[in-house]
Amino acid sequence: MSHFANSVIVKLTRVAVLTAITQVTVTNAIASDTLPIADAHVHYSHDSVEMTPPQRVIELMRAANLKFALVSSSDDRGTQLLTELAPELIIPGLRPYRRRGELNTWYTDEKALAYTERLLKTNRYASIGEFHLYGDTADLPIPKRIVELAAQHNLVLHAHSDAEAVEKLLAQNSAVKVLWAHAGFDDPATISDMLSKHDRLWADLAFRSEVGSGGSLSPEWAALFHEHPQRLMLGTDTYTPERMYFVPEHAAGARTWLATLPEELAENIAWKNAYNLLMPIWKENNAAIQTETENQCTKALQDNGISINDSPITIVKAPERIEVSEPFTVQIQVCGNNLLDNTVTLNAIMPAHGHGMNYAPDHLIVDHTQNYLNVEVKGVLLHMPGTWQWLVEHRSPGNLTTSKYDFTL
């Protein structure tokens, strides 16, 4: 640094430099303790219910900062207990097992099928599974009936299967979707081939301890994630009662290796892929959750959102403090009817100046059902102080509504 020994330039302090080192050694900043995780492989079976009260299970899930969990249990009671206790946290799956230990007999057991059909009449689920099925057994009558039920009830098949059985399940009905438990314990190359071949196939990474071992990803797994950024998700697999207590540990461990991935990919694997696969199905299947969804706008409004349109209800939620020339994210939430064909976009202008933003921010759909549209607008940047105006364009078939809201920066 001799050149500037007499100059008046201030060198950064070591503290600032260390801060910067932290920034470059951690690939993404979001995979901290706050990164939500969706756990797509939880069982709360009869012996687990005996050992751990449902309140404690929910505590563990909240400690893990789970966004939600796909829970299936043998028998179904544990799933129902958790769903009742924390409906916002649990997506129920229907396991066709009445007790543990039916995994090798269920596919030839008429009573297991009857049990499944009975529960489908009274309860609502997002999936059937996790069930165990290999090779030719997928084409036996009971598994075939399970596939029919899945199509009929709009349910994902959660299959602990080899690739052959997965392909047979998919071939039986062109509408069904399969969540491949443990990604079949197959190698990344085979998983990638399967995902490339079947667009109705997703995979969970439950009990795949080699994924992110030591906090880092092997090139093969990293490549798989980059090749299929929207198809893989996390899962603990609480296959013993004790393992329920591994849920927070699993989430923490996953966050470590997710931190080595680009931010959006990490979020996809952490929760968005599971959310996008399961939540729309669950909301459609469950009227109670639909009502909950319709109330999202009310919640957003209570949470400092701005109402800019009444029909349909449209809420814009920006950070409480907006800094000039600093990018930020705005959320638009729309609640109404027949929203599936609708789009919503946000812009910002300075009417007095006759210009808007210098950027066309990214619009990412977080949630989209008949009754609810939630869009994240990322990269909004207001480059001057003064009076700005949010412009929200809501397009439905044959109609365009523009809503405005003035605010001062």
Add this chain to the structure above:
Amino acid sequence: MFINHKLNRTLLLMFAVLFTPDRPLKAESTEELTPREIALITAFGPWPIPVPADAGNEFSGLAWAEDLGEQLFHDKSLSGDSTLSCASCHNPGLGFSDGRTVAIGKRAHVRNTQSIINVGYNRWFGWDGGADSLWAASLRPILSEVEMQGSIPVIAARFRHSELIEVILRNTGAAEVGTDEQLLVTIGKLLGAYQRTLVSPQTDFDRFRDAVLSNNSIEQQRYPVAARRGLKLFFSNANCHVCHFGPGFTNGEFHDIGRPFFTTIGQVDSGRFDGIKRVISDPYNLTSDFNGTKRPADIRKTTTVKITQSNFGQWKTPTLRNLTKTAPYMHDGSLSTLREVVDSYAEIDPTRLHSQGESILKPQNWSDQDRLDLVRFLETLSH
């Protein structure tokens, strides 16, 4: 260095307090700040603020990289014929600029050399924002036919077996530096790491601003009355503060202030309009494989930036810090003094501003004293 700097500053302050002719003996009511003005200047500090990491630069913030970057900054081997270094135009003795109207590299440029003090705070780099990172902006002059006329194979050959490479490998643990192009990118990133450390110190304005916020009336009175009057003009409805906003006195974006941008008869330098096209097509932009950190938030600016007609003739809002050391002014260096800059804004031609342009800019009926006061205020943004 820091201690000496502080001592010098103290001495200068003492000198200023004792001998500055416009120093008030007591605050006068006409110079009292209004609540609106106090609220506004709050947003213009504190200073300095942390410098963000250079986007996509995995070496940003690493001390060894900053040291190597500083060496490279003065290394003439980075130009094709080994006659020019970065420091040839960004001369530390001239505020990291060159004092010329327009730059002269291997050929004559059409733009003024921007100072690189505080360059690390930028979102876009260069007058037109044609680079989206400091390291990419550092590669541009090296490879420019107008500036340093370097070429990838020639520069890589000069450095491939140098001690510099040994230091890089030792610190990164890498086995090799890669292709010629990767080696050049590494050099750019080292240059970026160094330039990020160039931060200007506190100024009289910063001390005044801090004193206002802490209600320290004694420190406030050290601030010259003329500068205080100029400050009130700066934050008035003349709207200087709207674009020259925040602790860095820039919003980091691009505006048309009615300055001509012909470079010669029949040629224009379209500024931001071409800058956006250049950054999108830049092989070293943040969407490229050379991005060493791949943070989506960094990349998003490059993938979402809009190109519009109004970008034609826009230039980046420069920082006003260190202004007294970086004359001449404007993208083409066409204004020699701060007084000329103030006159230019006061006498702006509204017809040059398209109706979609910044309607906040309008001629100002400033007296000669007003203009002197505004210059005095601007001077307090330099140390």
